[in-house]
Amino acid sequence: MREKIIDIIIELTEYGELRNAPETDLIEEDILDSLAFINLITRLEDEFGIEIQTTQVPGDTWRSVDGIVRMVERAG
Amino acid sequence: MLRKILSGLKEHPGDVCYQIREKQYTNRELYRYVCNIRSYLDRHCGKGDRVVVTGHKEIYMIASFLACLFSGIAYIPVDISVPEERRKKIINGSAPALIIDSSIEDVMDGEDSEDFSDIRISEDDTAYIIFTSGTTGEPKGVQITYGNLRSCMEWLTELCGISCDTVLNQASYSFDLSVADIYLPLLTRSRHYIIESGTQRDFPALFGELRRSGAGLAVMTPSFADYLMADRTFGRDLMPELKKILFCGEKLTEKTVARLYERFGGISIINCYGPTECTFAVTGAEVFPGEEISIGDPKPGVEIHIVGEDMKDVDGGMTGEILITGDSVGKGYLDGRGGFTDWGGVRAYLTGDLAYRKNGKIYYVGRKDRQVKLRGYRIEPAEIETVLDGHEAVERSAVAAAKDSDGKAEKIIAYVKLSRDREQDVTAACLRRYAGRYLPGYMVPVVKIVREIPLDGNGKADIRALMHMDP
Numbered sequence: 001m002r003e004k005i006i007d008i009i010i011e012l013t014e015y016g017e018l019r020n021a022p023e024t025d026l027i028e029e030d031i032l033d034s035l036a037f038i039n040l041i042t043r044l045e046d047e048f049g050i051e052i053q054t055t056q057v058p059g060d061t062w063r064s065v066d067g068i069v070r071m072v073e074r075a076g
Numbered sequence: 077m078l079r080k081i082l083s084g085l086k087e088h089p090g091d092v093c094y095q096i097r098e099k100q101y102t103n104r105e106l107y108r109y110v111c112n113i114r115s116y117l118d119r120h121c122g123k124g125d126r127v128v129v130t131g132h133k134e135i136y137m138i139a140s141f142l143a144c145l146f147s148g149i150a151y152i153p154v155d156i157s158v159p160e161e162r163r164k165k166i167i168n169g170s171a172p173a174l175i176i177d178s179s180i181e182d183v184m185d186g187e188d189s190e191d192f193s194d195i196r197i198s199e200d201d202t203a204y205i206i207f208t209s210g211t212t213g214e215p216k217g218v219q220i221t222y223g224n225l226r227s228c229m230e231w232l233t234e235l236c237g238i239s240c241d242t243v244l245n246q247a248s249y250s251f252d253l254s255v256a257d258i259y260l261p262l263l264t265r266s267r268h269y270i271i272e273s274g275t276q277r278d279f280p281a282l283f284g285e286l287r288r289s290g291a292g293l294a295v296m297t298p299s300f301a302d303y304l305m306a307d308r309t310f311g312r313d314l315m316p317e318l319k320k321i322l323f324c325g326e327k328l329t330e331k332t333v334a335r336l337y338e339r340f341g342g343i344s345i346i347n348c349y350g351p352t353e354c355t356f357a358v359t360g361a362e363v364f365p366g367e368e369i370s371i372g373d374p375k376p377g378v379e380i381h382i383v384g385e386d387m388k389d390v391d392g393g394m395t396g397e398i399l400i401t402g403d404s405v406g407k408g409y410l411d412g413r414g415g416f417t418d419w420g421g422v423r424a425y426l427t428g429d430l431a432y433r434k435n436g437k438i439y440y441v442g443r444k445d446r447q448v449k450l451r452g453y454r455i456e457p458a459e460i461e462t463v464l465d466g467h468e469a470v471e472r473s474a475v476a477a478a479k480d481s482d483g484k485a486e487k488i489i490a491y492v493k494l495s496r497d498r499e500q501d502v503t504a505a506c507l508r509r510y511a512g513r514y515l516p517g518y519m520v521p522v523v524k525i526v527r528e529i530p531l532d533g534n535g536k537a538d539i540r541a542l543m544h545m546d547p
């Protein structure tokens with residue numbers, strides 16, 4: 001799942017370096033901008049068959065790959 | 077306009093005029109802050125000077141803008157997110173007499189200064205200067221006069237038709253979309269409700285703010301509305317009082333309008349158009365779902381011409397470039413270059429925006445040049461190229477926008493060819509960090525290192541070929 005999530009983020013943001021540095025802060029580095037964010041939610045919902053209620057997800061979740069993985073696991 | 081704002085501040089001292097988080101400020105407090113800053117300005121600069129106002133969105137910025145206007149001083153808003161190198165360029169390019177930051181709060185809270193009733197600014201004096209992305213690689217300062225601002229706000233007040241309400245602010249004060257939500261509340265006895273930039277990526281906090289705001293009017297970019305709609309709870313239950321949304325800054329699509337109507341039954345959507353050079357908005361009208369989205373009608377005092385290469389009006393229905401004349405056309409760039417022109421003896425601004433007319437309405441098509449609109453921000457790819465080309469390892473760069481199926485820019489991509497001897501030690505991430513030192517976040521591109529930058533027949537980078545090239 002983790003690799004799949006990294007693939008999706010790279011596909012949406014074209015930030016290939018994420019594979020070698022998955023600890024990168026996606027918000028601080030401005031990698032996950034608002035448009036990529038919208039697309040990421042849709043992709044995660046489709047890929048993992050989950051429903052994401054963004055208002056229930058703490059903002060810091062989106063900062064890291066690990067945070068997003070944990071959120072998807074909980075939603076699944 | 078300033079006379080009306082001053083009367084409002086004095087006559088309704090108990091009204092809340094500004095709210096950020098849970099902190100509210102009344103007209104009495106704002107007026108006191110304006111008096112104190114104005115008196116401070118009197119001691120340090122004079123009419124005709126320029127003052128940079130920088131920092132987070134806080135009450136001191138609004139109080140400083142007003143104090144400058146009342147004193148006939150041009151203010152230059154610089155958001156905290158502007159990187160240091162760019163801030164230096166703005167300061168060098170504008171030669172301010174003073175830089176105001178959060179330390180002005182000590183002045184605001186200091187001993188009370190005297191009341192004032194004189195307004196020193198005249199119609200042709202510069203009210204504010206907004207820096208936008210420039211084709212030469214340097215940000216350029218657009219000067220807007222008090223007459224421009226007054227005329228625009230009189231029209232917008234009429235167009236929005238609000239009174240004693242709450243106006244939601246999304247944009248940073250460096251971005252001229254914020255001009256509407258700064259001055260509309262002051263002119264309509266309404267409250268200016270701030271959404272802090274830091275909150276915008278945190279949905280629980282952001283939606284909490286939207287709910288708490290009780291906003292009747294929201295001023296935002298279409299991209300921000302799309303962003304909010306990523307969550308299903310963005311709708312009538314969340315914002316029961318929302319009556320109107322004013323859009324400006326980028327193309328509004330039919331899809332966004334239709335989705336907003338679904339989420340907010342009975343909402344009124346106003347679409348505006350205008351470049352920074354012409355006081356942020358020169359056309360506007362209500363738009364409805366199921367129809368092609370027009371940019372509306374010109375405001376009184378402004379004429380919109382759609383011209384061909386010969387600078388003459390094109391025949392009805394043909395696509396041409398938007399040329400603006402009238403009382404919204406700004407004073408020009410600080411460096412005096414480009415864009416503004418004499419059009420048959422009339423001062424005009426040639427926008428670079430393409431449009432056509434149908435049944436008396438104007439429809440926006442896109443850009444004539446390489447300029448990109450991303451989330452409402454205007455970006456000149458040449459400015460990003462200049463920054464990247466300044467890196468010692470870069471031989472050449474070419475910047476373009478990747479667009480979605482509606483033709484809307486999704487991200488900025490920089491294709492970079494490295495010098496042969498540096499290919500091993502410089503990565504895309506490293507170039508991205510380098511760009512971030514000089515450019516605001518929305519201009520920092522996705523970097524793709526390529527072996528060659530193919531050229532087109534005119535010797536320019538062939539962007540289409542680059543987009544289909546494997547790195």
